[in-house]
Amino acid sequence: MSDFSPETDKLLELARGASALSEARSAQIKASLLSQIAAGGALSAAASHATWGKAAWLSSPLAKGISVLALLSAVGVGVYAGVRTPNQAPSTAPGSLPSALAGARAPSPAAADRPSEARAVPGANDSTPSSGVPNARDTGNADPNAAAQAPDTVVVTPPNPAAVSASGSKASTGVAHATPASEPTGGASAGTTADTLAEETGLLRDADQALRAGNAQRALALLDEHAARYPNGVLEPERSAERMIARCKLGQMDAKTAQTYLATQVNSPFAARLKDACSSVDR
């Protein structure tokens, strides 16, 4: 027996059948998704931790992953556009992404505008362990591809003074579908914290891009700046890794230190790139 009036019943019956996702749109979403993943859109996602602050939601790694996306929406995630080059096709997509998302830590401090709501929703995460880092993936193929396509792989940031990377914001029109969607999700009212994080992320992203483009010198300069401005930022681990890579590439790293560091980073998302850059250090 229905609780509803017949009219309401009819309304619901009609509404039920209305949603449908066309193949084309699904493919579009998927393509954009894979591009974002491969282009390291996750790097910026890391910045979103701060707005979540004491997200008590689930208090599980799932919360961290989601919190990472919270700011993603706050700074206008829809703006990310990645270019998918031929190299980048399926093989690098799904599993190969030891993205910086993995490296992002959840910082309890920072803007705590998250009431602990939504507790009702999820019971499903009891199965998830507490580790915050995915298993080491031997993504030997990820880095060479990334290096090869570096100039093209771009993450376009929203209009944020510090974060705008002048060097090469080429957005692919093919995958630009994601772009227009930024508008409704831009409600970053976490104020300065969000801006700071966007800056921090932007700096790190620029360094990363420089590194991938082969300009280790510039990368190092940016990383030094990052270290000066955000000594205790949430992205400290990422910075350390990037810095190590840069120094290895510049031949500034001695073999012993490199090996030691490498050994500690076996499970890090940067493992592959580190290995690639630092294994050949034989000084």
Next chain:
Amino acid sequence: MDSDAPGQLDGMRSSAQLVSAPAPDVRRSTPLIEASVTVGATNPSTADCPKLSFEGVYESHVEFVFRNAQRLGVADGALDDIVQQVFLVVHRRLVEVAGDAPIKAWLFGILAHVVRDYRRSLRRKSPHSALPPIDPATLAEPAGRGPFDALARSEAFEVVVGLLSELSDEKREIFVLSELEQLTAQEISDLIGVNASTVYSRLRAARQDFERAVERSRLRDTWRLR
């Protein structure tokens, strides 16, 4: 509410175990596949448990995520974005999820959260504006239905989503799962991790709220026509 969607749970189970050929660099070398997946199969030992592939999860569940994001009030312009956000989390967290875990529940939890956040940021930006209406043209027309049918459906959809915006997040979610996704109370309970009796009472309250919203809108229309 009767179990009028018996396929749901089965679908959920088999989708959870569904795996497509893994990307070359992926986790284990176990040959996972359709052969080892049977609907209703009892849990394999974790050692044999096929790991999920991201693409597999995406293909199996993107529609679920998409249509419920729509129903929960995400404007069409933001829809792709929201779906992507959900799957970015999925991608990030997939390693931690066992092959036989309740994927749908996990997904819905993520979706609900992402949508709540989205709605909150919308309210912040424009506190007085209603959520933008769904453009009927963007709703894919299920095959085999005439244009008038599709129109009626999309209009009804728009109305329902509009009315649902008057409910609280919690009630809206439960209403969508029950009345639109047509899950049983038990399934909803499994999905959102709330016990069945709470589901029932919340559902009853949600239905009342919805019916009242229908009433109000009817009154508004009547008034306007005078």
